[in-house]
Amino acid sequence: MNHTQTEDTACELAALYALGALDREEARSFEEHLGGGCAACAVDVAEFVKTGAALAWGTPPRTPPEGVREKLLARVSAQAQDAPPEARAASSEARPASTAAGALDLLVVRAGEGEWAETSDPGVSVKLLFVDREHDTYTTLVRMSPGARVPAHRHRGAEQCLVLEGDLRTVTNVLHAGDFNCAPAGSIHDELTTEQGALLLIVAPESYEVIKPRSIPL
Missing domain, CATH: 2.60.120.10 (Jelly Rolls)
Known part of the structure; x- marks a missing residue:
């Protein structure tokens, strides 16, 4: 073990990291811990990733109620319009290639688009x-x-x-x-x-x- 915190805390961080639930600074700190050679946490992360994938595939598919998609897209669009200009500018940096017209900024990259x-x-x-x-x-x-x-x-x-x-x-x-x-x-x-x-x-x-x-x- 190569822990600076208790084993329970390390295990909890490994689970949250595998689920993508840590914030940016917490994730970077945990990655530095992994990069320091903690084999135990590396194994824990791999196991939690595997378990999370199994849980996702083990849940039977369900059809959402009618109109949920339209309501969700409308809410996202409204939040984007209410955001300050600097926030909208920052978010646009993460948009590559192309978006389909009228798709409310949902990202679509066609097979022939983008450059190798x-x-x-x-x-x-x-x-x-x-x-x-x-x-x-x-x-x-x-x-x-x-x-x-x-x-x-x-x-x-x-x-x-x-x-x-x-x-x-x-x-x-x-x-x-x-x-x-x-x-x-x-x-x-x-x-x-x-x-x-x-x-x-x-x-x-x-x-x-x-x-x-x-x-x-x-």
């Missing part, structure tokens, strides 16, 4: 979809050509990855289309590779810390 940008890793390009400045996270599409590699790295914050196409490989795992992976803050990904090429949906902080590859015990 090459990264420093050969064969790897990204397309930015959304920036959440409140939580310092970026939603991106990542495209890897067959044989492309991403070096070993440490995550500055939690990273969620959904494989949309192709395959994604680490030393210990192979992910295919439809597979999901969540890496807690402070965790380390060994080199990522792909044989067929891959298209990934990533929600994560803007950057990660490149590290030297670890030796993996056989």
